[in-house]
Amino acid sequence: xxxxxxxxxxxxxxxxxxxxxRVPGIVFGxxxxxxxxxxxxxxxxxxxxxxxxxxxxxxxxxxxIHWGYGFPIGGVAAFDAAAGGVISPGGVGxxxxxxxRLIRTDLAWETEVRPKIHELVAALGRxxxxxTGTGGRLRLSRAALLRVLRDGVRSLLERGIGExxxxxxxxxxxxxxxxxxxxxxxxxxxxxxxxxxSLGAGNHFCEVQVVDEVLEPVAANVMGxxxxxxxxxxxxxxxxxxxQVCTDHVASMDRVMRPLGIEVxxxxxxxxxxxxxxxxxxxxxxxxxxxxxxxxxxxxxxGVRVAFEEVFGRSARDIxxxxxxxxxxxxxxxxxxxxxxxxxxxxxHRKGATRALGxxxxxxxxxxxxxxxxxxxxxxxxxxxxxxxxxxxxxARSFASTCHGAGRSLSRTQAKRRIDGHExxxxxxxxxIVLAPASWKLLAEEAPFAYKDVSEVVRACEGAGLTxxxxxxxxxxxxxx
Amino acid sequence: xxxxxxxxxxxxxxxxxxxxxxxTSVGETFEQAGLALATLMGATSPAASGRPHVIRAEGPDLGxxxxxxxxxxxxVCETADGVGVAALRxxxxxxxxxxxxxxxxxxxxxxxxxxxxxxxxxRLHVVEHEDGSAEVxxxxxx
Numbered sequence: 001x002x003x004x005x006x007x008x009x010x011x012x013x014x015x016x017x018x019x020x021x022r023v024p025g026i027v028f029g030x031x032x033x034x035x036x037x038x039x040x041x042x043x044x045x046x047x048x049x050x051x052x053x054x055x056x057x058x059x060x061x062x063x064x065i066h067w068g069y070g071f072p073i074g075g076v077a078a079f080d081a082a083a084g085g086v087i088s089p090g091g092v093g094x095x096x097x098x099x100x101r102l103i104r105t106d107l108a109w110e111t112e113v114r115p116k117i118h119e120l121v122a123a124l125g126r127x128x129x130x131x132t133g134t135g136g137r138l139r140l141s142r143a144a145l146l147r148v149l150r151d152g153v154r155s156l157l158e159r160g161i162g163e164x165x166x167x168x169x170x171x172x173x174x175x176x177x178x179x180x181x182x183x184x185x186x187x188x189x190x191x192x193x194x195x196x197x198s199l200g201a202g203n204h205f206c207e208v209q210v211v212d213e214v215l216e217p218v219a220a221n222v223m224g225x226x227x228x229x230x231x232x233x234x235x236x237x238x239x240x241x242x243x244q245v246c247t248d249h250v251a252s253m254d255r256v257m258r259p260l261g262i263e264v265x266x267x268x269x270x271x272x273x274x275x276x277x278x279x280x281x282x283x284x285x286x287x288x289x290x291x292x293x294x295x296x297x298x299x300x301x302x303g304v305r306v307a308f309e310e311v312f313g314r315s316a317r318d319i320x321x322x323x324x325x326x327x328x329x330x331x332x333x334x335x336x337x338x339x340x341x342x343x344x345x346x347x348x349h350r351k352g353a354t355r356a357l358g359x360x361x362x363x364x365x366x367x368x369x370x371x372x373x374x375x376x377x378x379x380x381x382x383x384x385x386x387x388x389x390x391x392x393x394x395x396a397r398s399f400a401s402t403c404h405g406a407g408r409s410l411s412r413t414q415a416k417r418r419i420d421g422h423e424x425x426x427x428x429x430x431x432x433i434v435l436a437p438a439s440w441k442l443l444a445e446e447a448p449f450a451y452k453d454v455s456e457v458v459r460a461c462e463g464a465g466l467t468x469x470x471x472x473x474x475x476x477x478x479x480x481x
Numbered sequence: 482x483x484x485x486x487x488x489x490x491x492x493x494x495x496x497x498x499x500x501x502x503x504x505t506s507v508g509e510t511f512e513q514a515g516l517a518l519a520t521l522m523g524a525t526s527p528a529a530s531g532r533p534h535v536i537r538a539e540g541p542d543l544g545x546x547x548x549x550x551x552x553x554x555x556x557v558c559e560t561a562d563g564v565g566v567a568a569l570r571x572x573x574x575x576x577x578x579x580x581x582x583x584x585x586x587x588x589x590x591x592x593x594x595x596x597x598x599x600x601x602x603x604r605l606h607v608v609e610h611e612d613g614s615a616e617v618x619x620x621x622x623x
Contacts, residue, residue, distance in 0.1 A: 040495055067495045069603030069620055094598040094622045132596045187556055201596035202623060240559050243598040247552050254602065255541055267602035411493045
């Protein structure tokens with residue numbers, strides 16, 4: 001498969017790469033990252049998405065692109081309802097509103113936290129339910145769960161969990177208004193009932209990190225970040241509830257789209273026009289699952305407060321614990337964008353991609369309007385994570401989107417063949433990283449070498465004009481799902 | 482677990498995991514795919530039998546039916562904490578509908594199960610051979 005270089009950090013997948021493409025594909029990345037994506041067949045998935053009805057501009061992928069199911073991971077696609085545009089649950093993924101939350105402290109690594117890191121990781125481990133199945137920090141009644149689905153973080157603040165800033169500094173202020181809990185199936189409710197405040201498994205984590213380097217001091221200062229400071233990053237999503245919502249609605253759209261004459265090159269791309277009843281129902285359920293995901297990270301964030309208070313014997317407020325931001329990287333949103341010279345209301349799908357609004361966007365919290373939206377990029381256990389901000393040009397280049405992480409380069413089997421969990425833990429401990437895994441076997445599957453170089457991904461996003469790099473964070477303690 | 486003429490194997494995928502299953506009939510093939518899923522989730526039990534649980538699934542075709550069946554099994558395994566699949570039998574199979582009985586018993590205590598989010602339609606492949614045997618390939622989001 002051929003891709004054409006547009007400039008140093010963007011590449012075109014020409015119309016005609018697969019039959020029925022309505023727009024070209026555009027993939028952002030360095031040459032090395034693009035070659036991996038071509039070999040991985042992920043670029044073919046970019047071309048497949050370009051065949052969907054009503055797609056506008058281009059079928060895009062961010063520099064952390066890798067092979068997904070249907071849509072590529074790292075994919076961004078925008079659809080115009082007025083032009084027959086569709087919505088596809090596969091374009092959001094099973095882990096609806098999976099995302100990242102960053103919490104700051106006033107604590108310095110060397111003098112205050114380093115001597116207590118083992119104690120802190122153990123305390124965070126106790127406060128962070130993880131692994132498969134049920135067992136979240138909160139077990140909700142049916143009525144309380146429905147409130148979470150409708151009101152997201154707000155419903156938890158009313159129960160006395162968290163602080164007002166947790167809502168103000170969360171994407172969408174912690175609640176998507178168009179949530180329709182009545183469109184969430186009984187099965188999804190059963191899966192979600194016991195899971196609020198749990199990490200899950202796979203690449204999800206709660207990490208103690210140190211601000212290793214500040215690259216843009218003004219933005220870092222606005223976010224309350226400084227070199228040598230300890231922060232906590234949480235990466236997780238909507239757990240079984242979100243997975244079931246996606247399962248239900250992919251099956252529904254798979255049935256509905258056939259009589260509508262919609263044909264897709266991969267059945268996981270099942271979709272319906274945005275005006276269709278099935279689209280309305282999915283959007284309502286997806287927004288409810290997104291509220292659950294934000295609430296899930298909020299409850300885990302409350303556990304972080306508890307763990308720090310226990311270990312340091314001071315109040316969370318005294319320690320300077322405060323939310324920096326919380327942002328999803330699996331979501332579809334109705335957003336206004338300029339395409340071909342006119343403003344259009346589009347349904348922007350981001351699957352393994354993060355919204356990245358530039359400075360001045362009125363929808364941003366006032367705290368961050370001058371610097372642009374914080375974008376939180378989780379690394380892979382032994383590698384750096386990053387704090388970015390949306391660049392002014394991202395709206396025009398990528399529907400205001402950027403990467404979401406490193407992206408896998410090795411399968412789980414390949415990773416396990418190279419190392420076992422105990423050896424990996426020993427190596428990470430040698431690097432000064434304290435671990436609390438849910439499973440030693442699964443730990444090896446998440447070895448840092450199974451992922452692409454996150455620093456190269458972040459450099460490519462900056463080179464492509466999507467984001468600016470504010471700070472690099474390095475892990476010192478990992479509570480692993 | 483793997484019988485003559487029936488079995489399963491895992492297929493590598495960068496981010497997820499595929500299952501290749503085969504059997505002497507479509508029903509047996511689906512059973513093998515189900516056992517593969519339970520194995521991956523760490524939700525198998527060494528017991529010879531257990532509490533029967535009936536699964537019903539519908540789909541627009543055999544492929545859709547397989548995905549629906551596996552997603553029912555994901556639901557059962559995820560919500561039945563500490564319980565695993567001791568045995569699995571497809572008892573009725575029509576082109577768009579099936580019923581299966583899962584025997585649930587205490588699972589092997591292990592934290593090594595993968596969290597399977599769902600079975601997907603991605604590169605879904607179901608082949609029914611002339612002699613009635615079948616094979617399937619299905620990818621799971623993990």
